[in-house]
């Protein structure tokens with residue numbers, strides 16, 4: 001299988017973590033997403049993934065699978081062990097809710113294409129974009145933290161083993177920490193994040209820092 005990736009991309013990091021947990025190897029193909037003419041907006045990559053986003057997986061049957069959560073679920077169904085969803089019904093629902101809160105309510109509001117669009121609005125500057133990113137990250141992680149606390153989650157999002165909720169939580173917390181946010185404001189999420197740092201599949205596949 002081929003995986004189109006970018007090293008700073010947290011959505012790519014999610015899929016890399018899932019692959020590492022499963023012990024699945026793929027061919028990786030880097031795609032730039034920043035700068036004047038990023039490859040993800042170019043004709044060559046749009047022929048691969050018309051949405052122009054990474055990650056994108058091309059299966060060994062030549063089928064395109066886009067969207068990190070769909071790719072992770074594809075991998076989980078392709079090779080069910082170890083599972084990426086918890087065994088318990090309540091824990092599965094929590095793990096999925098954490099994953100979707102991060103993908104839909106945080107990450108979707110802060111990627112490069114949103115920053116590009118914001119910067120074209122008169123009066124918007126780099127400080128305004130940073131404030132936008134911080135706002136949605138704080139609001140989303142606060143929601144995730146209260147979900148985790150109300151479920152008494154631990155040691156990982158869905159119980160004893162890391163699952164899809166952890167896979168989405170980890171890169172988002174890496175980025176929040178790098179942005180200088182005080183992780184102690186999210187005690188339940190921060191405790192899980194500290195445990196995930198000790199799991200090689202996570203630690204070895206964090207998004208790279210932006211240069």
Ligand SMILES: N[C@@H](CCC(=O)N[C@@H](CS)C(=O)NCC(=O)O)C(=O)O
Nearest residue numbers: 009010011053054067068111112113
């Ligand atoms: N919902 C998508 C988001 C993918 C996404 O936004 N990827 C970012 C990198 S983390 C990207 O390709 N950004 C390019 C851009 O925003 O122009 C997923 O989960 O795969």
